[in-house]
Amino acid sequence: MIKITNEIVEEHGINSEEYDFILKSLRREPTITELGIFSAMWSEHCSYKSSKYWLSQLPTKNEFVIQGPGENAGVIDIGDGYAAVFKMESHNHPSFIEPYQGAATGVGGILRDVFTMGARPVALLNSIRFGETSHEKTKHLLTGVVSGIGGYGNCMGIPTVGGEVEFNSSYNDNILVNAMCVGIAKKNKIFYSRASGIGNSVVYVGSKTGRDGIHGATMASAEFDENSEEKRPTVQVGDPFSEKLLLEACMELMKMDVIVAIQDMGAAGLTSSAVEMAGKGNLGIELDLDKVPCREEKMSAYEIMLSESQERMLMILEPDKENIAKEIFEKWELDFSVIGKLTDTNRLIINHQKEIKADIILDILEKGAPSYKRPYEINTFDDEDIKEDILINESPISILKKMISSPNLCSRKWVWEQYDHMVMTDTVLLPGGDSAIIRVHGTNKGLSITSDSTPRYCASDPYEGGKQAVAEAWRNLISVGSLPIAITDCMNFGNPEKKEIMGQFAGVIKGMIEACNTLNFPVVSGNVSLYNETNGKGINPTPVIGGVGVVENLDVFSDQNLKREDDFILIIGKTTGHLTQSIYANELLNYKKGLPPRVNLEEELKNGLAVRELINKRFIDTSHDISDGGLLIALTEMSMKNLIGFNINIEKDNLNSYLFGEDQARYVVAVEKHKLEDVRLLLNEKNVFFEEIGQTCKDEIIINNKKIIILKLKEIYENWFNNYLSKAS
């Protein structure tokens, strides 16, 4: 027997208060296996102990929501008997230590969360954030993460259709890898994780258990320091081929009426799936670890319970139906083993080598889990405007050239061409636009999908940043003409034990609540990643919002590419020229002070619904939301694909503020001449502010009579990644 010392308790990330509670509840000292189980279940990653209080305030329902947070993924009704199942999850810490495997297993984990609910995954997205481009590790991490994401998704045959890439010094030693998966299921064939039926079998399927990833959840709940690289053995290794087999085997089994409950073994492996499934059903669970298929010899109960080996699932089956399942898993050459049964004792009992290694009342693990309302302080930057002398008197075209070829605004093609974005042949809108659109296979209906966040806004004003993240995801879905339905969120923050970090979290959540409510855009699933700090320095607060919407009829949608010469260009929404916290101010002028643009949610709703109506009435087929970089960047992005340019005339004193400011709730649309009157009428009728600033033209960009050929811009726009990576660091 290992003697539990204070050091061991501390190494498990359990504080003295929590340990006292364990002693009191058990009325004895825990075994090492039990301590490991407590450590995993009570880690920030599994227990949400710092965030629960705030998360529970988020709106989670509207008329479309079938399943909100608390399951493996959220579920929404998309009509015609179908449901969309989706979630986003972080894999930040592992990806920093081992970028390829960290990112790959992040994709693997989110895929399992979706197909465990009976949905076939149809799309992957990812939001990835790296340190500044001059940082010594950035190239290595970027190439590793991108090939890891591609390596997993491509092999699975699931298209990766969207996402975002950002470079910022706050991620220098703490990159973010957030992966989102969307699946489609029959609405009446959703599988849940709540166990039921005393005496039913607990069945292990998938790959074998090894020593990889032990304590992954605990690692993901701690800050980094110089020795973090030593944690490499706690990073799991992905096997997308096994996952593909697991997917097909599960899909085959789910067609039969056999599965009572199912959950993937993700963070904290067998421990969390067993505890959560039995806990949700108010039952007990007894496991015999000698029956767990192991890849390595002499694994202890502690190691088996805490391993985070990938590509594994836990299922509850009625004993007389075991054979049906066994046959299918044998066909796919996957392990299948009955490892325990459900009981009525509310206890988790772990047997291994004829000994009881753990015996814990489930309520202690679940309901007894700590929940903290940590002290917080919501700080914002001072409201300082850019002084005249900082503003450079540079021509818009010269600024445009610099911005369009800068790391945060250049084309992401180098990234998404490494992802198979066309497999399954349902990708209607490819990566590179506001939202991807995926056809619901065999129908004429589509899902619009996006992911977005603007961390620099959140850092300067958490509340406005939280609002903005939700509003921008909504706007992205509106821009393609879809009806936004719901979101998943991936909350990446620093150390919650610091009150200013907790304040960022609280502020962002408060902003999100308001935006979700006004836009009828609830949260159905999500994930929290805290302690994104290295040597005491936190990342920018990064709430990544994954949004899903519905395109009722795939004959009617819009994209951002200008299509014809002589279309009229309209800016919908008010432009005041808000510069502070814009990319122009932050990255070109290196002015990082001041507040972000405010989101007026009423305006957001009004403008967005009007744009959607313009698309649905077929008045427009070209629209793009205005976000990072402002109006001129949006227009330039629109001109790249078809090399159709624009000629605009802007008479403003503060021309550059107008062109590069980042006021919210705005869209650029292009209107054919014969539809212009209809568009004006509709916008006036809805009381929506708009400006007509010019017309589209052949292959040139013309701003107040100054010209540049689009091809010239396109070259620098598309080559940034290649140039960056081909230079020796």
Add this chain to the structure above:
Amino acid sequence: MKASIIVFPGSNCDRDIAVSIKKLTDLEPIMVWHKEISIPDSDLIVIPGGFTFGDYLRCGSIAANSPIMNDVIKKATDGLPTLGICNGFQILTESGLLPGTLIKNDCLSFLCKTVSIRVENNETNFSKKYKQNEIINIPIAHNEGNFFANEDTLKKIKDSNQIVFKYCNQNGEVNNETNPNGSIENIAGITNEQGNVLGMMPHPERATCKITKLSDGENLFKSISEFLL
């Protein structure tokens, strides 16, 4: 009439190809599991794209040794039309049904994009509906699509007019700049000497649908259909 689509563990374009066959030919697609030892009575064999056995060993090499392959080799050698796409092309070279081999892209990374290819030979049963030298747009998605053959093999391939598709640009120019993966002479697809087995890296099944704005793959399926009628 039937088309047998061979499904290996890790195949992932099997459904896509079945959809295209159903839509564009008179063939009924049937899925044949790799562990079967004989192919049911069929008029076409298709080996779809994917990552068979994870591509953990040389791409296609494990699949080429699956039980079903004995019958595939026998029937293809006897003249049954056989089509291998992407990983299917790799399996065909690994099993010896097609000459040459497919190595890692010269850009050293996975590449997914729509490329232009030029029809070099429109007299095969797979390309009849295209015009000679027609330029068509078809997506590629692969990590190991760099076709290689030694001098002798390449000469034989050329002498017997086995090259069906070459990578090019929108204007049909075939050169290094229009070569996405480093394939020798920009080769994107070849047949065997008899002309009944076609292997190609681009995915025609991904270009058969108006909604994705790509339809240049349709004529490949229509060619097969016309030939079989």
